[in-house]
Amino acid sequence: MYIPHTDSEREAMLKTIGVEKVEDLFDDVPAGHRFPELNLPSGISEMEAAQEFGAIASANENTRDLVSFLGAGAYNHYVPAAVDSILRRGEFYTAYTPYQPELSQGTLQAIFEYQSLVAALTGMDVSNASHYDGATAVAEAVNMAYAHFRGKRTRVVLSPALHPQYRQTVRTYVSGSPISITGDENGQDPLSEGPRSLIPLIDTNTAIVVVQYPDFFGRIYDYTDLSEAAHQAGALLAVSANPIALGLLTPPGEFGADIVTGEGQPLGIPLSFGGPYLGMFATKKEYVRKMAGRLVGETVDNRGQRAYVLTLTAREQHIRREKATSNICTNQGLMALAATVYMSLLGKNGLRQLAELNYQKAHYAASQIASLPGFSIGSDELFFNEFAVRCPIPASEVNEHLLEHGILGGYDLGIDYGPKYENYLLVAVTEMNAREEIDLLVSVLEEITLAERHTEVTHG
Amino acid sequence: MNVPNELKYTQNDEWIKMEDGTGTIGITDHAQEQLSDIVFVEILVTEGDTIHQGDSIATVESVKAAADVYAPVGGTVVAVNEELANAPETLNSSPYDTAWMIKVEVKDLGELDKLMDAGGYTNKIQEKEG
Numbered sequence: 047m048y049i050p051h052t053d054s055e056r057e058a059m060l061k062t063i064g065v066e067k068v069e070d071l072f073d074d075v076p077a078g079h080r081f082p083e084l085n086l087p088s089g090i091s092e093m094e095a096a097q098e099f100g101a102i103a104s105a106n107e108n109t110r111d112l113v114s115f116l117g118a119g120a121y122n123h124y125v126p127a128a129v130d131s132i133l134r135r136g137e138f139y140t141a142y143t144p145y146q147p148e149l150s151q152g153t154l155q156a157i158f159e160y161q162s163l164v165a166a167l168t169g170m171d172v173s174n175a176s177h178y179d180g181a182t183a184v185a186e187a188v189n190m191a192y193a194h195f196r197g198k199r200t201r202v203v204l205s206p207a208l209h210p211q212y213r214q215t216v217r218t219y220v221s222g223s224p225i226s227i228t229g230d231e232n233g234q235d236p237l238s239e240g241p242r243s244l245i246p247l248i249d250t251n252t253a254i255v256v257v258q259y260p261d262f263f264g265r266i267y268d269y270t271d272l273s274e275a276a277h278q279a280g281a282l283l284a285v286s287a288n289p290i291a292l293g294l295l296t297p298p299g300e301f302g303a304d305i306v307t308g309e310g311q312p313l314g315i316p317l318s319f320g321g322p323y324l325g326m327f328a329t330k331k332e333y334v335r336k337m338a339g340r341l342v343g344e345t346v347d348n349r350g351q352r353a354y355v356l357t358l359t360a361r362e363q364h365i366r367r368e369k370a371t372s373n374i375c376t377n378q379g380l381m382a383l384a385a386t387v388y389m390s391l392l393g394k395n396g397l398r399q400l401a402e403l404n405y406q407k408a409h410y411a412a413s414q415i416a417s418l419p420g421f422s423i424g425s426d427e428l429f430f431n432e433f434a435v436r437c438p439i440p441a442s443e444v445n446e447h448l449l450e451h452g453i454l455g456g457y458d459l460g461i462d463y464g465p466k467y468e469n470y471l472l473v474a475v476t477e478m479n480a481r482e483e484i485d486l487l488v489s490v491l492e493e494i495t496l497a498e499r500h501t502e503v504t505h506g
Numbered sequence: 507m508n509v510p511n512e513l514k515y516t517q518n519d520e521w522i523k524m525e526d527g528t529g530t531i532g533i534t535d536h537a538q539e540q541l542s543d544i545v546f547v548e549i550l551v552t553e554g555d556t557i558h559q560g561d562s563i564a565t566v567e568s569v570k571a572a573a574d575v576y577a578p579v580g581g582t583v584v585a586v587n588e589e590l591a592n593a594p595e596t597l598n599s600s601p602y603d604t605a606w607m608i609k610v611e612v613k614d615l616g617e618l619d620k621l622m623d624a625g626g627y628t629n630k631i632q633e634k635e636g
Contacts, residue, residue, distance in 0.1 A: 196550055
């Protein structure tokens with residue numbers, strides 16, 4: 047342990063407050079509970095520690111060793127080597143993003159480029175320097191809408207096909223506030239309903255309507271009608287989008303989204319068992335002063351040179367703590383950099399090709415699975431790189447069976463949507479899944495049908 | 507610095523001009539000078555709202571600071587200067603005229619007695635600066 051104070055400094059401090067030794071500071075703790083004996087093994091060497099932690103880590107299943115069809119918000123995409131090598135440069139690799147323009151032009155320029163790329167991708171005017179992840183970005187959209195209407199509109203409509211964890215996060219953020227949430231109550235059947243079912247819920251007390259694009263089940267909807275209905279009632283529309291899909295799909299800004307958020311993980315950020323990820327947040331210029339988070343702008347310094355600085359900081363909590371839209375200004379600087387490098391490497395056409403590849407592979411997988419007896423695709427809607435599969439047995443059992451064959455199956459929809467959906471598996475396919483992998487998945491699923499039939503025959 | 511005689515003033519640098527029971531409210535020349543270039547203004551109340559003395563009625567942002575504007579008196583908001591949001595710089599050029607913020611039908615005229623006259627306000631500023 048590193049203790050920055052010397053013995054004489056500590057002595058001086060103790061003398062100043064009139065205490066003899068450090069232990070005296072703990073007099074308020076009952077003697078019996080003071081300094082308990084800790085049952086810890088003795089220290090080990092660095093080499094031993096590395097081996098021990100390595101052994102613990104290797105117990106994790108990961109997408110390097112398994113064939114993965116698991117998505118549901120976090121996707122297994124290829125991360126080009128250049129992403130990591132730029133990320134790990136000492137100038138960028140810091141625990142706390144430095145913003146002082148005098149010494150952080152590189153960081154600020156990278157963030158400015160990130161914002162520009164996100165704005166272009168989403169069809170919005172302005173992007174902030176990011177939030178923690180896709181879930182908190184949605185929660186900040188709700189916050190922003192509430193602040194925009196100065197608390198006078200208290201209703202929030204969440205699509206049941208918005209990621210269940212995002213909806214939970216919104217509920218956590220708004221708990222204790224006058225905001226009430228509707229649209230995703232239990233007992234619904236989101237796979238057989240589309241965004242139209244949300245329209246009757248929108249009224250003049252509605253601050254914001256939040257949908258996902260593609261939605262949690264991978265489906266692609268045109269939200270134009272919903273957008274018009276929201277705007278007619280004076281409400282805002284937020285769209286939580288998959289950035290890879292935006293390489294192919296119409297940007298949400300074009301069908302009237304006021305806020306576009308997204309999970310930036312697919313843009314060059316490894317799965318890493320759940321984080322750190324990247325919360326994307328973009329909006330129209332008219333709402334910029336109500337947007338939470340950091341914002342980097344381009345300006346000219348006193349020598350006439352192009353320079354980057356934090357801008358519109360009066361919005362933020364460090365100037366107006368109680369009036370700020372959000373009290374969270376933390377961003378994911380390093381992850382935003384990863385996304386910037388990734389998007390720059392791929393370019394507009396590369397991102398489109400990648401999205402097409404995802405689309406094609408997923409559709410190949412879906413058509414193969416749909417041809418298996420007992421299996422069907424859960425929805426007839428257009429989809430991107432993910433789709434719900436109705437299985438002949440519970441999805442959890444399908445996943446167990448797949449894992450025995452080295453396949454990380456899909457997401458068990460029964461977890462969030464109840465027993466009605468226990469046979470539904472959400473399957474994601476990315477560029478990482480070679481045709482052989484998809485064929486392997488299909489053949490293992492076929493074994494399940496055969497085994498089922500066999501059981502039926504023997505029982506029959 | 508301009509401190510018109512016919513107005514009443516608050517400690518927070520707001521002014522109010524009374525005409526037939528209705529008060530027009532804005533921020534003072536001194537306030538705009540302190541804030542420097544004003545780039546944004548948002549009026550937080552709408553016509554028909556009931557407000558109380560001391561309520562926050564607007565937010566003003568300059569290149570170097572953000573400030574809240576408080577109601578000098580309570581009452582019913584009868585007009586809001588909708589043009590102001592599109593021309594925040596008029597708060598610098600014309601704080602007592604073009605850049606008025608809201609008009610309020612004053613509920614309790616007694617509240618006006620708690621405000622300063624031009625002389626009192628001038629003294630207050632000079633004390634602060636002295």
